[in-house]
Amino acid sequence: MENMLYLGIDGGGSKCRAVIASLEGEIVGRGVGGPANPLHGFQKTLDSILDASLKALEDASLTSAIYSKLIAGVGLAGVNLPGLYKQMTEWQHPFAKMYLTTDLDIANIGAHDGSEGAVIIVGTGSCGFVNSSGHKSIFGGHGFPIGDKASGAWMGLEAIKHTLLALDGFSEQSSLATKVSEYFAVDNALALSEKMAGRSSRQYAKLAKIVFDCADENDPSALAIVNQGIDYITKMANRLLRDNPQRLCMIGGLTDFILPRLSPELAAHFVKPIEQPEIGALHYAEQCWKSVHKQSA
Numbered sequence: 508m509e510n511m512l513y514l515g516i517d518g519g520g521s522k523c524r525a526v527i528a529s530l531e532g533e534i535v536g537r538g539v540g541g542p543a544n545p546l547h548g549f550q551k552t553l554d555s556i557l558d559a560s561l562k563a564l565e566d567a568s569l570t571s572a573i574y575s576k577l578i579a580g581v582g583l584a585g586v587n588l589p590g591l592y593k594q595m596t597e598w599q600h601p602f603a604k605m606y607l608t609t610d611l612d613i614a615n616i617g618a619h620d621g622s623e624g625a626v627i628i629v630g631t632g633s634c635g636f637v638n639s640s641g642h643k644s645i646f647g648g649h650g651f652p653i654g655d656k657a658s659g660a661w662m663g664l665e666a667i668k669h670t671l672l673a674l675d676g677f678s679e680q681s682s683l684a685t686k687v688s689e690y691f692a693v694d695n696a697l698a699l700s701e702k703m704a705g706r707s708s709r710q711y712a713k714l715a716k717i718v719f720d721c722a723d724e725n726d727p728s729a730l731a732i733v734n735q736g737i738d739y740i741t742k743m744a745n746r747l748l749r750d751n752p753q754r755l756c757m758i759g760g761l762t763d764f765i766l767p768r769l770s771p772e773l774a775a776h777f778v779k780p781i782e783q784p785e786i787g788a789l790h791y792a793e794q795c796w797k798s799v800h801k802q803s804a
Contacts, residue, residue, distance in 0.1 A: 511576050511603065513796075514563070515788030516556055518543025518583040519610055520631030520660065521709045523552075523783040525559035525792070527567055527577070532793075535784075536569070538562025542709055544632070545595060546585035546650045553598060556581065574601040580792025581605055582613030582784060584632055587648050606795035610784060611636035611645060613622035616734070617787025618756040618780035621794075626780075627743055630759030631712040633658035635743045638749040646746055651708040657736035657743075659712030659761055665732045666714045667703055671696045682726040686717050712760075717763050737768050744773055756780040 513536070517524045523543035527536040540559030545552040564573055579602040586592040587609050595607055615626045615636050625637035633656040634648030651660040666687050672682035674696040693699045721729030747755060755776050757766055766774060 511578055512573070513576075513792045514560060514577040514579040514602065515613070515785045515790075515792060516559065516579060516581040516583075517610060517784040518552060518581070519612060520544045520547065520557060520584055520707075521712065523559040524563055524783075525563040526789055527560075527563045527569075528789050529583070536563040536565070536567030538566055541708065544584040545591045546588065547708055549591075549594060552583065553712050557601075562786075571601075575603055577602045578792050578796050579603075579605045580613065580788040580790070580795065581607050582610045582788045582791065583607070583647075584610045585650065587611070587634075587722070588650070597599050603666040604796065606792055608791060609636070609645070609648075610634075610641075611648070612638075612781075613787035613791050614758055616786065616790050617782040617784045618758060619754050622753060623775075624754035624756065625747040625750070626755070627740060627747070627757045628759045629657060629659075629740065629757060629761040629765050631659050631708050633661070633740075633743075635747050635761075637747045637750045637752050639752045641804040642750070644750065646743060651711070655708075656739040657761075657765070659715035660708035660717045661711075662732055662736060663711030663714035665735075666718050666729075667711070669728050669732070671699060674699060676797040678728075681721075681728040682724060683718065683721040683729040683732075686721060687714065690714070690717065710737045713772070715761060715764075724748075733768070737765065740765055741769060741773060744769070744776065746748055748776060754778050758784065 512529045515526045517553050523540040525538045536647040538559045538651045540555035543552045544557040546662045616627050627635045644727040655661050670687040672678040673680050691702045718729050722733040
C-alpha cells in the first residue's frame with residue numbers, strides 16, 4: 508500500500524480524462540487524452556488512457572515509473588457491450604490494479620457523490636443509466652451510427668444526410684445545408700461524401716453546434732433534427748423516472764443545448780451533478796479496492 512495512488516479514468520467518444528489522487532483523497536494531478544471508446548478503436552482507446560494517465564502523472568510531477576503504483580478505476584463508453592468489456596479486461600495494463608466499468612456508472616457515482624440516482628449522458632454519444640434500490644439499468648448506448656440518438660454524432664449525421672439530399676436537389680435548400688456545405692467547403696454531394704468517408708463519431712459531433720444554431724434561427728430542417736432528439740431524451744428521462752431515482756442529472760457536452768429545450772415539467776426533475784465523471788471513477792477505484800481488501804482481511 509506504500510506510495511499507492513488512485514487513478515480515475517473517464518473515457519468517451521471525444522476525449523479521455525484522467526485524475527490522480529492520494530489514498531486520502533487529495534487530487535494531485537489531471538490529464539486529458541484523445542477518444543477512448545473501444546467500439547470505435549480499441550488500440551486508440553488504450554493509447555488515450557495511457558496518454559491521459561501520463562499527463563496526469565506529469566501534472567503531479569511524477570513519471571511513468573509510477574504506473575505500477577496506480578489503482579485505476581476506468582469508466583469507458585462502449586463497454587456495456589459484453590465483447591468489448593471482455594476485450595478490455597484482457598488488456599495487459601501497466602497499473603497495479605484496474606477496475607473496469609461503464610462511463611455511465613462512473614458518471615452516476617460522480618453526479619450523486621456515490622449515492623444512488625440516474626443520469627443521462629448527451630455528448631458525442633448518448634445513453635441513460637439508473638441505479639435505484641440496488642438495481643442498475645442501462646437504456647440506449649447502442650453506439651454510433653446505429654444508435655446514440657440525440658447525441659452530437661447523431662445530429663451531425665442527420666445534418667450530413669439532409670445536406671446530401673439538398674445538394675442532389677431532392678429537398679429544398681436550407682440554412683442548415685448551406686452552413687454544412689460552407690463548413691466543408693463543398694458545393695456538390697460527391698464532394699461532401701468524399702469529405703465524410705471514414706470520419707469518426709467525434710468528427711460528426713462537431714456539426715451539432717451548427718444544427719442548434721440553425722434551429723435557433725428557425726430553420727425547419729434543423730428544428731426537425733433537434734425536435735427528434737428532444738423527443739428521444741424526453742422518453743429516456745421518463746423511463747428513468749419510472750424507477751424513482753433519488754436524483755436525476757444530465758451531463759455531457761450537449762447538456763446546455765438539450766436541457767433548456769425540455770418541457771418545464773420534465774426539466775424540473777433535473778439537478779446539477781455534484782462531481783464530474785472522472786471523480787466518480789476515483790470513487791469507484793476506491794470502493795473496489797477497499798471492498799477487495801475488506802474481504803481478504
